[in-house]
Amino acid sequence: MKLEEKCGINGSLVGSRQPHLGEEHQAHRKAVASAGAKVSGKQEANGKQEVPRKSLNMYTWQEIQRHNQQADQWLVINRKVYDVTGWADRHPGGRRVLTYYAGEDATDAFRAVHPELDVVQLYLKPLLIGELAPGEPSQERHKNSQLVKDFQELRKTVEAMNMFDANLGFFFLHLAQILILEVLAWLTVYHFGTGWCVTIFIAFLLTISQGQSILLQHDAGHSSIFKKSKWNHLFQKFIMCHLKGLSGNWWNYGHFQHHLKTNDYTADPDVKMSPLFVVGDLQPVEYGKKKIKYINYEKQHLYFYIVMVPFLMPVHANRKSFRMMYLKRDWEDIAWVSSFYIRHFITFGPFYGIFGTLLLIYFVKFLESPWFTYVTQMSHIPMQMSMEENRDWFSTQVLSTCNVEQSFFNDWFTGQMNYQIEHHLFPTMPRHNYHKVAPLVRSLCAKHGLPYVKKPLLTAFGDIGRALKKYGALWKKAYYET
Missing domain, CATH: 3.10.120.10 (Cytochrome b5-like heme/steroid binding domain)
Incomplete structure (x- = not known):
């Protein structure tokens, strides 16, 4: 083994x-x-x-x-x-x-x-x-030794409540949803052909399937479904590589850097967004003082919608994934990802041909990209960013993340990623338990005077653009006035 x-x-x-x-x-x-x-x-x-x-x-x-x-x-x-x-x-x-x-x-x-x-x-x-x-x-x-002690006591309490035990039925219902959408897309093209309206409907079904797939593989990548990591490993390969066509190892290497040093300019790959964007309160000022102007950062909140929103998944994620598999000679992931394309060619190739099937795959990724961008960025871009600050675990995660209000739609739409604070504090916890531990986390935040930020969904979406505009203004001031 x-x-x-x-x-x-x-x-x-x-x-x-x-x-x-x-x-x-x-x-x-x-x-x-x-x-x-x-x-x-x-x-x-x-x-x-x-x-x-x-x-x-x-x-x-x-x-x-x-x-x-x-x-x-x-x-x-x-x-x-x-x-x-x-x-x-x-x-x-x-x-x-x-x-x-x-x-x-x-x-x-x-x-x-x-x-x-x-x-x-x-x-x-x-x-x-x-x-x-x-x-x-x-x-x-x-470090605040009392806060560290209190958080460790909180973790013991959460463990005693069995909050790290997964409800397998919950996750297999989500898997069933994905598989039903995939089958429905094939049945649609099989029975109704390849007209524009049919193709758009098929793409819509596959986009929902792809979005739910990345949420499910996220659980497996964090080892929060099965008690044995080897089963999470295999499940993630099936979901991430076979159903989504992306490398599971690429996702994990980058994603856990993000978790372990969240919103740290020097360590978190999710905030290393230059030269396209400058983020946080420190980087824009540094770039401005050094007269760095790869792009007019004053307008970055506008080209965020033109560049990042539509192309994060079909261009950036795919390029990173394939590059890592090639450089590391990751034959396991290469084989699994190949099965993704083979499956699509077998399923849709007879109707669209090889080139048309590739267009369908990347059109679906194009449609998925805005959802993925908003759901992943809304909880971090507007929050505090630091430069190698060795803070305690609890403070780091609370200050660099925020939650979105709970509702049935929000939970389904974001895959419980609207509980980013709880997820970052307890990455291996099954997501269906976040709402149960949230009151305990809020209580500890109140005790130590830390903000527990929670927003409506649309407000959280809008805060991405507002934060980028603010960071662009910081860059402009430092660039032209120093």
Whole structure:
């Protein structure tokens, strides 16, 4: 069984075992290995192996924070210090998410994206080099320790409520909806031919199917449907690659960078929008002061509707997906994505021909793109963006996301992504439980004076353009007045 099947291709912070023995830690690692060898094979198999406390080095935060470079990466999880340097290239979620937490406390981020802790702990053990010294706080001193503690208590409460248990019926009803739409589209062309009205109706059915597919694969990518990540892995391949024609690994690598450092200019690929757009309160001013003008950013809120809205899915997403599969020689995803096109050629090729079928595929992606753009951007573009701010997990997610008001339509239309705050706090939670934990999250926000932003759907859509216009004005002021 591949490691990706054990841990899930889901941007997690740990994965396969690849020992790294830097010269400065050679002697210490040998001592750890010697002590660990005394533990019975049965304990090791059960994931219960413990290295004797006396063999662990003690580190201060000052020392740990020095190991934050690509060639030297330590991170802290539950007060334990791990050296992930030599192993990072084999990390299932990619090297970057480890780099983002190098020299930091990664406890809450680690817990947020790993649904199978008993499995993951087995791969952490060889990387253990020490622990925080007794006098050191559990997280960096600049963080609000009470808020961190309260959030960790909230997570325990949510776990006790079984909010991480999925209702399989919920997800299979959504899968049934997708399959029914796909079959209905084929039956329509089979019985009524390829006239313009029929083709538009078929495209409409397939657009709804494609939109619901990406929401369903989003759940599988976060390992929030099945208890075993290997089943989520296979389910995501079927949904994302076979039903949508996009690489599942491409989605996961980028999406979990977004989750782990949300709205961080240096880490979140979703806010790296230059040279087309400048976003947030910092980037426009920086570009303006440096006299950077790739495009007239004062008008970016207008060409957002001309460029990004219609072409995000058919051009940008497809280009990124195919590029990653090619560069990484991702044969598994290539095979799955090929099945998407083969299925369409078999289903619609007899009616539209090969070229006409390709046009139909990309016309559907063109129609899907506005929906996808609005649903994904409404919760982040208008919110706070930062530059390498090492904040606690709770504050990071609450300040960089917002919710949309609950209704039956909003829940279906957005796939419960109208609960972005809860989703970002608990990425592996099944989406049908977000509304149940929302009152607890609001309560914790109120206790610590943090905003819990919730908007009507149309207001959230409009805020994208309003935010881009504001950022463009910041750029203009800095460009012409400094």
